Amino acid sequence: xxxxxxxxxxxxxxxxxxxxxxxxxxxxxxxxxxxxxxxxxxxxxxxxxxxxxxxxxxxxxxxxxxxxxxxxxxxxxxxxxxx
Numbered sequence: 036x037x038x039x040x041x042x043x044x045x046x047x048x049x050x051x052x053x054x055x056x057x058x059x060x061x062x063x064x065x066x067x068x069x070x071x072x073x074x075x076x077x078x079x080x081x082x083x084x085x086x087x088x089x090x091x092x093x094x095x096x097x098x099x100x101x102x103x104x105x106x107x108x109x110x111x112x113x114x115x116x117x118x
Contacts, residue, residue: 051080054098
């Protein structure tokens, strides 16, 4: 049983929580949905960590890609707004 819970005692799990909190606070500042942004962060982190097995570099790269995607979507949405 403890072998199944071992990944949750790792540095990657703590980093997952830190990234989720970062995205939650960033969405709060940007007046967006904090649960959506933090949920996307957790989803990307779990895909890169558990499914792909990329560990720390892959996790951080996935978070950077998510940040870039959110930024691109926000820029495109702001451009389409009438002045």
